[in-house]
Structure formats: structure tokens, C-alpha cells
Amino acid sequence: MDKSTFTGKIISIQPRIRLLCSFDEASHTYLGYAIKLEGELDGEKTMFSIGIGKAAHAKQQFKVNDVISGACLPVPEPDLEPVDYYKVSKLKVIARGDQGSPSTPWELVPPELEIYRERGNRRLAARTYDAKCSSCMWGCRMPVEIIVDNWNPRGRRKHRFETFCYGPLSCKYYKAGPNRKVEGRNGMVYVEEDWVDEQMTEHRDLDE
Secondary structure (H helix, E strand, C coil), X not given: CCCEEEEXXXXXXXXXXXXXXXXXXXXXXXXXXXXXXXXXXXXXXXXXXXXXXXXXXXXXXXXXXXXXXXXXXXXXXXXXXXXCEEEEEEEEEEECCCCCCCCCCCCCCCCCHHHHHHHCCEECCHHHHHHHHCCCCCEEEEEEEEECCCCCCCCCEEEEEEEEECCCCCCCCCCCCCCEEEECHHHCEEEECHHHHHHHHCCCCCCC
């Protein structure tokens, strides 16, 4: 398959993480970074997103307002990716943009993936994410894969997207939104209560 070519201005760069749930158990896969661009894809003006790996970001140190170019392929399983395109090659910085916001929403160079893992996340209301947090380096829109029957992990699975925050606990924009539910076998439902978020972030101070 021929790759698409693109040039665009970064309007968001966030961690690219996949979440796997099996009733009350959850695990994260840290894939790299998700970059949202406004520009041209195969010569047509559009808004689109690409996924890059950890090494590419470490080398280039991308941030909001940078202009970049490259080639990419569409993701084969959209339910498992937070981006439209991946397998990016010929990645190049065309121009370094002005520094983005140093506070809410934070639009700096995102840290290493290990930092996100160490910080832990808490659920973020989808409306708040769309309105306030879509350009913040601490925001994250994750594809979620749910194993419906945890006694039969190869069986039926469901997919959805959820939004999360890795940012300071004192962020003025933060809203948790409703508790999330995970379907299980025989119609059982696990409700993820507030204590889950509190446990994930209890090691951080208010402004961390």
C-alpha cells in the first residue's frame, strides 16, 4: 500500500495509550504519542491525526505549533487506535512554532511515556476534554477494549473511547464526569468508583 504524504501544524500532542479491561482489572499499553494536525494530506486540506513511537518523539521533541511533514498509512483497526494514521516515515520538522501555553492547558513538549506511567491517570469528562483539554499534553483519549467474559478472554470483546487526565490535581479545568461501567459475563457490571482514581494518583501532591 502506498503511503499518504502530509504536511501540517501540530494542534495537539498527547500520549498514545491503549486500555484493556476485564471486569475490575485493567492494563495499559504505551504505544507512543498521538499528534493531531491541521494541514494537507495527499494534497487536500484537512484535520487528521498520526501516531508516532517513543524514539521519534525523543529525537524530534515535538510540541504544539510546530509544522511537520512525513508519510503514513491508515490504521487497520480504528477501534484500537486513538489516531487515523500510523507507521509514519520521512518525518521532518518544517518549522518550529511559538511556545504554547505553559499552564492550563499545558502545550509544552510532552514528557517520556514513563512519566505518564508514574503519574497515573484519573477519568476526565468527555465534554471537558473536548472543550478544554484536547491540546493539553496531560490529556489523553484512549481506545478501550473490553473482554466481556473474563473466563473466556478469546471470546466477545467490546470497544469504546474514554478520556483521561494525567495533569496536576489542582487543574481548574478538571471535571471527572460520571463513573464508568465495564460489562462482564452473565450481565454483571463493574462500576469504577472514585477511589480508583484516588488510588492511581495518591502519590502526587496537589500541584504535581
